[in-house]
Each structure stands twice: as structure tokens, then as C-alpha cells.
Amino acid sequence: MISTKGRYALRVMIDLAEQDSDGYVPLNEIAERQEISVKYLEIILKVLVQNGLLEGHRGKGGGYRLTRKPEEYPVGEILELAEGSLSAIACLQPGAQPCRRSVECRALPMWRRFDSLVRNFFYGMTLRDLMEDAEPKPTVDTTA
Amino acid sequence: MISTKGRYALRVMIDLAEQDSDGYVPLNEIAERQEISVKYLEIILKVLVQNGLLEGHRGKGGGYRLTRKPEEYPVGEILELAEGSLSAIACLQPGAQPCRRSVECRALPMWRRFDSLVRNFFYGMTLRDLMEDAEPKPTVDTTA
DNA sequence: CTGCTCCCTATCGGTATAATAGGAATATCA
DNA sequence: TGATATTCCTATTATACCGATAGGGAGCAG
Numbered sequence: 001m002i003s004t005k006g007r008y009a010l011r012v013m014i015d016l017a018e019q020d021s022d023g024y025v026p027l028n029e030i031a032e033r034q035e036i037s038v039k040y041l042e043i044i045l046k047v048l049v050q051n052g053l054l055e056g057h058r059g060k061g062g063g064y065r066l067t068r069k070p071e072e073y074p075v076g077e078i079l080e081l082a083e084g085s086l087s088a089i090a091c092l093q094p095g096a097q098p099c100r101r102s103v104e105c106r107a108l109p110m111w112r113r114f115d116s117l118v119r120n121f122f123y124g125m126t127l128r129d130l131m132e133d134a135e136p137k138p139t140v141d142t143t144a
Numbered sequence: 145m146i147s148t149k150g151r152y153a154l155r156v157m158i159d160l161a162e163q164d165s166d167g168y169v170p171l172n173e174i175a176e177r178q179e180i181s182v183k184y185l186e187i188i189l190k191v192l193v194q195n196g197l198l199e200g201h202r203g204k205g206g207g208y209r210l211t212r213k214p215e216e217y218p219v220g221e222i223l224e225l226a227e228g229s230l231s232a233i234a235c236l237q238p239g240a241q242p243c244r245r246s247v248e249c250r251a252l253p254m255w256r257r258f259d260s261l262v263r264n265f266f267y268g269m270t271l272r273d274l275m276e277d278a279e280p281k282p283t284v285d286t287t288a
Numbered sequence: 289c290t291g292c293t294c295c296c297t298a299t300c301g302g303t304a305t306a307a308t309a310g311g312a313a314t315a316t317c318a
Numbered sequence: 319t320g321a322t323a324t325t326c327c328t329a330t331t332a333t334a335c336c337g338a339t340a341g342g343g344a345g346c347a348g
Contacts, residue, residue: 001145002232004337007251014250026293035245040338042295049294058294059346075254088146101179106158107151109277110219114265121261125254133253148306170324184307186326193326202325203315 002083008036009044009082010075010130013053017070017127024055024063047081070131076122086122087115146227152180153188153226154219154274160198161214161271168199168207191225214275220266232262 015030027045031038045064048054053073054064066073080086087093089111091102102108159174171189175182189208192198197217198208210217224230231237233255235246246252 001234002255003335004234007233010251011249018250024293028293037338039340043338046295056294057346058292058344060292061347062293062345064294089151090145090148105155106162106274106277107154110269110274111146117261117265121258130250130254133250147304168324172324181307183309187307190326200325201315202313202323204323205316206314206324208325 002079005044006079006083008034008041009048009078011036012041012045012064013048013066013073013078013127014130016054016064016066017131021065024057024061024065026063030064044082048078051081053078053081069128071126071128073127074123075125075127075130076119078127079122086118088118089115146223149188150223150227152178152185153192153222155180156185156189156208157192157197157210157217157222157271158274160208160210161275165209168201168205168209170207174208188226192222195225197222197225213272215270215272217271218267219269219271219274220263222271223266230262230266231259233259 011034012030015033016025019025027041028038031041034041045054045056049056049064052067055067056062056064076086085093090096091099091105091108092111092115099105155178156174159178160169163169171185172182175185178185189198189200193200193208196211199211200206200208220230229237234240235243235249235252236255236259243249
């Protein structure tokens with residue numbers, strides 16, 4: 001289950017990518033656009049800054065900005081940092097002590113395959129892809 | 145994140161399938177084999193019984209048994225019942241009121257694709273597949 | 289030095305998770 | 319009839335996580 005942390009993080013990153021301003025974008029602008037509390041976003045963005053995905057700048061004229069081009073951000077990286085982990089199964093959490101029953105566990109191979117599937121899905125997609133993923137605007141006015 | 149409910153439910157189902165006894169298998173036997181508390185399993189199995197995936201029989205000689213052949217149980221069905229939902233995203237939970245931003249949400253198409261991926265994965269696999277999924281025993285003694 | 293903005297720590301109510309507990313209902317068998 | 323085995327039902331608990339709020343400190347610009 002992907003929580004608001006991952007989803008909000010992604011929305012902020014997309015928002016920043018779409019502004020494509022060279023300068024810093026203050027968080028209150030982003031928060032307003034995305035309709036999310038500034039204070040909550042601060043917490044979420046913290047880990048992204050610490051890991052170099054974002055650069056934060058204090059003071060007047062400060063804000064956040066991307067450190068890479070959108071196509072260089074795998075979605076999986078953002079989600080994994082914001083969520084803390086992408087593993088859907090406790091047994092497969094990095095750093096988990098291997099469960100005693102792993103040898104005989106009939107389900108483990110499936111969990112592993114699932115884990116790969118999830119990882120490949122999210123790491124095979126970048127911020128850029130999401131930007132282009134916008135619902136196509138209808139060329140004909142459907143309100144007619 | 146798949147919790148113990150889903151994982152335990154699956155292990156019990158596999159256990160039952162592997163016994164392939166025509167009769168009822170008492171839960172304490174399963175619990176012992178699987179090293180899970182009987183009382184906790186009772187709770188988990190309840191919903192599987194209510195939905196007809198298992199049949200429970202009380203009294204001496206009672207227990208649980210499968211109501212179908214293993215190949216007729218999609219893994220997804222078991223997980224979805226035990227977990228309550230398979231949706232990884234709150235927006236896509238069945239019965240969720242559509243989020244106000246769904247039209248403009250850049251991430252939504254990806255969440256939808258992810259949801260399908262997960263569903264197809266788990267519904268495209270049956271208990272039988274898991275039984276055959278056992279780690280192949282090494283033919284050469286690797287402890288040498 | 290004033291205001292803006294990120295940064296850090298703490299706190300909180302609510303809910304879910306992972307159990308545990310006690311007993312009621314039901315079936316079997318002697 | 320009664321003893322025993324088993325599922326079924328309801329309640330309770332401790333712990334942790336989620337989603338968010340709050341207050342203030344640190345740094346930068348004008």
C-alpha cells in the first residue's frame with residue numbers, strides 16, 4: 001500500500017518538473033497548487049533533500065529545485081525514499097533477518113517475483129514519463 | 145504492503161492443499177506445522193469460510209477443508225479476502241470517492257497501470273502453481 | 289535587521305496490525 | 319447422556335504507523 005508520503009512526494013516532484021524554472025520554487029506555492037499542507041510536505045521533502053534528489057535553499061528567493069533532469073529520476077527512487085521501502089513483503093525488506101521457514105516456504109518464490117515486478121515497474125519509469133502521461137486533452141469540445 | 149493476514153491465509157491454503165486429505169484437517173495441526181497461533185488463524189480463516197473458499201466443520205473429527213481443487217483458487221482471490229483489498233493506492237480502492245484532482249493528476253494513469261499489473265499477477269496464479277513452485281532441491285550437495 | 293524560506297524536533301488523534309482471551313455452539317463417540 | 323474435540327463469535331490489548339499540526343531555529347536576501 002503506497003501511502004500519502006510516496007504519492008505526495010511524487011506530486012511535488014512532478015510539480016517542480018512542470019514549472020521547469022531554473023530558480024527555486026518556494027514550498028508554499030507548491031503546497032497551494034497541490035492542496036497539501038506545507039508543514040506536512042516539509043517532512044516528506046526532507047528525505048529527498050538529504051538524498052540529493054532535491055536542493056533546498058533558504059531565505060528570500062529560496063525554495064526547492066530539482067538537481068537532475070526529469071528523465072533522470074526513476075519513479076521508484078522517489079517512492080522508495082519517501083515510503084522508506086518499496087518491498088511489499090516483510091520477509092523481503094532489505095535488512096530483514098531471513099525467516100526460519102524460508103527454505104520450505106512455498107510462497108516465497110512468488111513474493112520474490114512480485115517484488116521484482118514492482119521494482120521493475122517503478123524503476124522503469126521516470127518523472128518525464130509521468131509528465132507525458134497527462135490525460136490527452138480532447139480535441140473536440142465534449143461539453144457541447 | 146501485504147500483511148501477515150494475507151501471507152498466513154496463503155500458507156494455510158497451501159498447507160491444506162498439500163495434505164490433500166478428503167477429510168477435515170483440524171486447525172491446531174495446521175497451526176503447529178506453520179508455527180502460527182491457532183487463535184490468530186481462526187480470525188484469518190473466518191472470512192475465507194464466509195466466502196466459501198473453505199469449509200469448516202465443528203466437533204470431533206472436524207476441521208477445515210478446501211471446497212475446490214487447488215488449481216481453481218486464484219492467489220489474488222485469497223489475498224484480496226484476507227487483506228480486505230488488493231489496491232495499493234487509496235484513490236483506487238473500490239468504493240473510494242473519486243479524488244477531486246483525478247482529472248489533472250499526472251500520476252493517476254501510472255497508479256492505474258500498477259493496479260492492473262498487481263491484479264493480473266495475483267489473479268493469474270493459482271494455489272496449484274504455488275505448490276509446484278517449491279525451490280528445486282539441489283541435486284548436488286552444496287554443503288560440501 | 290527584517291522578512292522570507294527551509295530545516296529540525298516534538299506532539300497528537302486516529303486507525304491498523306498482530307495478537308490473546310474466553311467462552312458459546314456444534315459435532316462425535318462412548 | 320456426557321465427555322471431548324473442534325469451529326465460531328466477540329471482546330480486549332499493546333504496539334506501531336499514518337497523517338497531520340505546531341513551534342521555533344538556522345540561513346539567506348535586500
